[in-house]
Amino acid sequence: MKTIIWYGNDLRVDDHLPLETALRHDDPVEGHYFIRAEELIENRFGVTPIGPRRLQFLYESLEDLSGSLNALGIPLYVHVGHPLDILDHTDRLLFQRSLGYNERSREQDVTAKWKGEWHAFDGFTLYPRAEIPFERMPFLFTEFRKAVEPDARPERPIDRKCEGEARSIEFPVAYERPERDTRTAFPFRGGERAGRARLAAYLNGPVRTYKETRNGFGVDDSSKLSAYLANGSLSPRRVLHELETHERENGANESTYWLYFELLWREFFQWVALEQGVRLFRAQGIRSKEKSWRVDADVIERWQTGQTGVLFVDAFMRELNATGWMSNRGRQIVASYFTKELGQDWRIGAAYFEANLIDYDVASNYGNWAYQAGVGNDSRDRRFNVSRQQEIYDPTGAFRNTWL
Numbered sequence: 164m165k166t167i168i169w170y171g172n173d174l175r176v177d178d179h180l181p182l183e184t185a186l187r188h189d190d191p192v193e194g195h196y197f198i199r200a201e202e203l204i205e206n207r208f209g210v211t212p213i214g215p216r217r218l219q220f221l222y223e224s225l226e227d228l229s230g231s232l233n234a235l236g237i238p239l240y241v242h243v244g245h246p247l248d249i250l251d252h253t254d255r256l257l258f259q260r261s262l263g264y265n266e267r268s269r270e271q272d273v274t275a276k277w278k279g280e281w282h283a284f285d286g287f288t289l290y291p292r293a294e295i296p297f298e299r300m301p302f303l304f305t306e307f308r309k310a311v312e313p314d315a316r317p318e319r320p321i322d323r324k325c326e327g328e329a330r331s332i333e334f335p336v337a338y339e340r341p342e343r344d345t346r347t348a349f350p351f352r353g354g355e356r357a358g359r360a361r362l363a364a365y366l367n368g369p370v371r372t373y374k375e376t377r378n379g380f381g382v383d384d385s386s387k388l389s390a391y392l393a394n395g396s397l398s399p400r401r402v403l404h405e406l407e408t409h410e411r412e413n414g415a416n417e418s419t420y421w422l423y424f425e426l427l428w429r430e431f432f433q434w435v436a437l438e439q440g441v442r443l444f445r446a447q448g449i450r451s452k453e454k455s456w457r458v459d460a461d462v463i464e465r466w467q468t469g470q471t472g473v474l475f476v477d478a479f480m481r482e483l484n485a486t487g488w489m490s491n492r493g494r495q496i497v498a499s500y501f502t503k504e505l506g507q508d509w510r511i512g513a514a515y516f517e518a519n520l521i522d523y524d525v526a527s528n529y530g531n532w533a534y535q536a537g538v539g540n541d542s543r544d545r546r547f548n549v550s551r552q553q554e555i556y557d558p559t560g561a562f563r564n565t566w567l
């Protein structure tokens with residue numbers, strides 16, 4: 164019998180329960196990663212869910228993981244397809260649990276038919292489900308935060324260093340490698356090593372002023388950890404543990420607290436996604452709020468390509484297209500503009516982000532989009548005034564000049 168680690172959004176060796184469990188057995192261990200075939204073909208919203216920049220980041224992350232696993236004597240295989248079509252069902256299967264609807268459906272499908280033993284582990288969230296003190300998730304973030312913050316304690320991350328070096332892999336998807344744009348807010352490179360390096364660099368200074376800078380567009384204005392958290396190159400418990408170590412050694416301040424506060428937003432959307440399942444993707448959202456969304460192909464295309472004529476919106480969209488990245492403030496502004504000013508179906512905007520953001524995460528993306536569209540976890544139906552936002556965040560036009 165073999166032990167199979169079925170990798171998903173947990174592309175790391177540090178703080179990884181399936182790996183630690185596998186290493187306790189004497190059997191040979193293999194790692195397998197599966198890309199869903201439907202993620203490589205155009206969907207009903209007119210986009211291919213994993214666009215080239217996401218593929219490139221995934222490829223780099225897998226190369227990095229392959230090197231670390233190789234140092235432990237574990238080969239890593241990457242497939243397009245379904246685990247049941249490729250793996251031997253009698254082996255021992257270990258994996259990290261997902262919270263998104265499609266991912267969970269696939270896990271349920273696999274475990275229902277699996278003939279050997281299998282074990283699923285938590286690891287994508289800060290806290291295990293048992294630490295979340297609700298039968299039903301509260302509708303508002305504040306309620307969630309106030310209940311979780313005082314008592315819930317994440318487990319300590321399990322230390323494991325990356326040994327070896329990134330190693331080339333057989334990648335089963337042909338794609339055109341996107342060029343790196345030198346204007347990027349952060350030169351993202353995929354992989355656990357790059358994620359750990361970014362975490363260390365950010366905690367070694369920039370975090371001290373995070374609360375004041377986090378709405379900015381520059382390299383150290385925010386942590387740029389999202390892409391590593393999204394595909395699990397970094398564990399959220401590791402991020403919090405290193406942040407707390409930093410606070411013990413250097414003192415806590417409002418900014419160090421605020422990074423934790425933002426991690427709680429991530430946590431909130433994860434548990435909402437788990438509870439809401441397929442409802443997260445409905446036009447009327449989790450609030451069942453009837454809105455008459457429009458679908459105007461020309462309008463949508465102009466928004467996607469950064470040609471609406473509203474320069475601040477266009478600059479953000481061009482940044483996304485050129486780099487796979489956009490700041491949180493930019494995401495709020497362009498999502499509000501798409502849904503509130505243009506009145507377009509929010510799911511088309513969310514699907515476009517899904518294809519292009521290298522930090523795409525199902526819960527954070529669809530949760531935030533629904534929130535901005537007024538059909539998510541927000542009792543108000545707020546709208547961003549683009550001119551006002553531009554005056555506050557780009558008074559000199561430097562950001563617009565960079566991208567237009």
Ligand SMILES: Cc1cc2nc3c(=O)[nH]c(=O)nc-3n(C[C@H](O)[C@H](O)[C@H](O)COP(=O)(O)OP(=O)(O)OC[C@H]3O[C@@H](n4cnc5c(N)ncnc54)[C@H](O)[C@@H]3O)c2cc1C
Binds near residue numbers: 389393522523529535
């Ligand atoms: C319309 C829209 C779509 C979004 N789509 C995604 C997505 O697909 N993937 C994703 O990771 N984030 C998404 N976000 C949330 C947020 O914009 C990004 O997490 C953030 O910009 C990432 O940059 P950072 O790592 O420098 O964040 P920082 O400001 O440094 O925050 C630290 C971490 O906290 C978490 N975080 C911060 N803000 C949020 C938030 N509003 N919701 C959830 N988690 C948060 C992230 O993990 C982030 O890495 C979206 C926001 C909006 C408004």
